[in-house]
Amino acid sequence: MTDKYDYEVLYLGTGHGTFDGAAPLAATGVSVAAIESDLIGGTCPNRGCNAKIALDEAVKVTRESERLAKILEGQLQINWTENITHKQQIIQPLPADLSKRMTDAGVTIIKGHAQFKDEHTVIVDDHQEITAEKIVIATGLKPHRLAIPGSELAHDSSDFMNLEKLPAQITIIGAGFISLEFATMANAAGSDVTIITHGNQVLRKFYQPYVELIIADLTKRGVKFIRNASVQSFAKVGDQYQVTYGAQQQLVTDWILDATGRIPNLDKLALDKAGVKFDQNGVFVNDHLQTNVASIYAVGDVIASDQPKVTPSATFESKYLTKLFSGATTDPIEFPVIPTVVFTSPRIAQAGISVAEAQEKGYQITENNLADYWYYQVDRETIAKSIQIHDHDGRLVGITEISDQAPDAINALLPAVEFKFNRDQIERLVGLFPTIGYAAWHRA
Numbered sequence: 197m198t199d200k201y202d203y204e205v206l207y208l209g210t211g212h213g214t215f216d217g218a219a220p221l222a223a224t225g226v227s228v229a230a231i232e233s234d235l236i237g238g239t240c241p242n243r244g245c246n247a248k249i250a251l252d253e254a255v256k257v258t259r260e261s262e263r264l265a266k267i268l269e270g271q272l273q274i275n276w277t278e279n280i281t282h283k284q285q286i287i288q289p290l291p292a293d294l295s296k297r298m299t300d301a302g303v304t305i306i307k308g309h310a311q312f313k314d315e316h317t318v319i320v321d322d323h324q325e326i327t328a329e330k331i332v333i334a335t336g337l338k339p340h341r342l343a344i345p346g347s348e349l350a351h352d353s354s355d356f357m358n359l360e361k362l363p364a365q366i367t368i369i370g371a372g373f374i375s376l377e378f379a380t381m382a383n384a385a386g387s388d389v390t391i392i393t394h395g396n397q398v399l400r401k402f403y404q405p406y407v408e409l410i411i412a413d414l415t416k417r418g419v420k421f422i423r424n425a426s427v428q429s430f431a432k433v434g435d436q437y438q439v440t441y442g443a444q445q446q447l448v449t450d451w452i453l454d455a456t457g458r459i460p461n462l463d464k465l466a467l468d469k470a471g472v473k474f475d476q477n478g479v480f481v482n483d484h485l486q487t488n489v490a491s492i493y494a495v496g497d498v499i500a501s502d503q504p505k506v507t508p509s510a511t512f513e514s515k516y517l518t519k520l521f522s523g524a525t526t527d528p529i530e531f532p533v534i535p536t537v538v539f540t541s542p543r544i545a546q547a548g549i550s551v552a553e554a555q556e557k558g559y560q561i562t563e564n565n566l567a568d569y570w571y572y573q574v575d576r577e578t579i580a581k582s583i584q585i586h587d588h589d590g591r592l593v594g595i596t597e598i599s600d601q602a603p604d605a606i607n608a609l610l611p612a613v614e615f616k617f618n619r620d621q622i623e624r625l626v627g628l629f630p631t632i633g634y635a636a637w638h639r640a
């Protein structure tokens with residue numbers, strides 16, 4: 197409580213953009229509240245990363261056992277219903293845990309839908325007015341829905357992760373993160389998957405020669421890719437659904453996943469009442485994450501920015517706001533290297549400068565076929581490659597890897613990329629042997 201307002205800082209939403217920073221902020225003595233209209237913890241724990249990776253574990257193990265055929269006898273099959281139960285057991289406690297973490301630190305949590313009344317006031321569920329010196333918009337993204345006839349017949353990623361029974365045929369529209377990760381899971385669990393994409397590129401933010409390896413592997417496993425085809429309509433035919441695409445081509449499927457991206461969750465927030473500027477990419481902020489209205493900030497996925505819309509970005513921004521609001525800094529935010537990964541099988545992970553940028557700058561690009569390296573042969577990885585990029589001073593500035601172990605390899609090397617270690621510095625980092633981290637440092 198301040199003399200003038202109910203709270204010093206009020207967050208709208210309780211995802212990573214909020215909880216990673218709100219709890220430590222409250223612990224410094226600042227009065228903090230957060231309003232949430234759905235599950236505490238937001239997308240990542242409940243409908244994103246944690247839920248997805250719990251479902252993916254069975255895929256990872258199935259693939260590994262497939263490669264170790266003859267050593268491991270018998271063929272593993274995913275029991276989808278049990279897999280969903282397992283996922284639910286993992287994520288079910290998270291909202292209460294995260295709520296406790298925040299309230300223990302002194303954050304007041306208010307359940308309900310928030311909308312602005314003015315630059316210091318929000319109204320919860322149309323009746324409760326709450327005022328704050330600073331308000332942080334942390335409302336994230338929501339699924340984009342195709343504006344075509346029958347769009348209501350399609351489902352989103354949350355619906356997929358709650359499917360008690362896996363449909364025999366699934367058609368996915370779009371070819372980004374969600375499409376490829378969910379196609380991998382559905383295919384491994386026995387569904388007949390078709391991906392339709394309006395462009396030619398799949399996973400456009402990743403190194404395309406590695407993406408093509410993923411596509412080739414999924415195709416071999418039965419996933420159909422239909423590229424350069426706009427979807428025109430969905431219609432119900434009996435118990436199934438007809439998808440019309442391209443030049444009036446049609447297919448019939450049991451279930452449709454609309455994975456055509458995610459858009460800022462700004463509707464019914466009444467941003468106009470506070471005068472906050474935004475567009476279809478999100479809320480505009482300056483280098484202090486402050487909007488055009490001095491008392492209002494934004495954090496996480498909802499920001500219109502070039503940073504990847506992933507949890508590490510939201511967490512970093514949230515912690516920055518803690519420092520800013522507690523007076524620990526007045527500096528602008530300086531983003532570190534934010535790594536990204538797509539949890540296909542194998543995975544593709546990357547950090548730092550891309551191959552295309554390295555080519556433009558004339559940097560040294562080194563590629564290794566990891567499948568030739570004995571440690572990757574231990575679990576018989578056949579699709580395993582990595583690229584290291586060194587600048588003109590021999591410093592490691594970019595890495596990308598395709599392999600089942602890619603996320604761990606990239607994580608291991610991240611300090612070198614963030615702090616631009618040169619070869620002498622890298623040589624001083626002696627890792628445990630034999631491990632994926634060691635293998636990654638050895639190539640750096």
Ligand SMILES: Cc1cc2nc3c(=O)[nH]c(=O)nc-3n(C[C@H](O)[C@H](O)[C@H](O)COP(=O)(O)OP(=O)(O)OC[C@H]3O[C@@H](n4cnc5c(N)ncnc54)[C@H](O)[C@@H]3O)c2cc1C
Nearest residue numbers: 209211212213233238239240244310335336496497506507
């Ligand atoms: C299927 C899926 C898989 C993903 N997998 C990964 C992954 O593996 N790794 C990774 O790094 N990232 C992943 N992401 C992205 C990651 O989940 C997001 O980057 C992260 O959750 C962003 O956090 P946030 O706090 O900005 O938003 P969110 O977590 O979306 O939180 C926003 C919160 O605001 C609430 N809210 C919205 N409007 C209002 C309102 N008016 N009043 C009150 N509350 C409101 C919402 O209910 C929500 O709880 C995934 C996303 C999805 C959808």
Ligand SMILES: NC(=O)c1ccc[n+]([C@@H]2O[C@H](COP(=O)([O-])OP(=O)(O)OC[C@H]3O[C@@H](n4cnc5c(N)ncnc54)[C@H](O)[C@@H]3O)[C@@H](O)[C@H]2O)c1
Nearest residue numbers: 370371372373374375394455456457458505506537538539
């Ligand atoms: N591993 C991870 O970190 C992870 C996993 C899942 C989701 N996410 C995050 O969630 C967000 C959303 O993921 P996503 O996969 O929905 O989005 P995306 O932007 O990755 O992919 C959207 C896909 O839909 C296609 N598309 C767009 N409009 C279309 C249209 N009208 N018709 C047909 N296709 C169309 C795009 O070309 C693209 O292939 C991303 O920002 C991502 O950062 C991250």
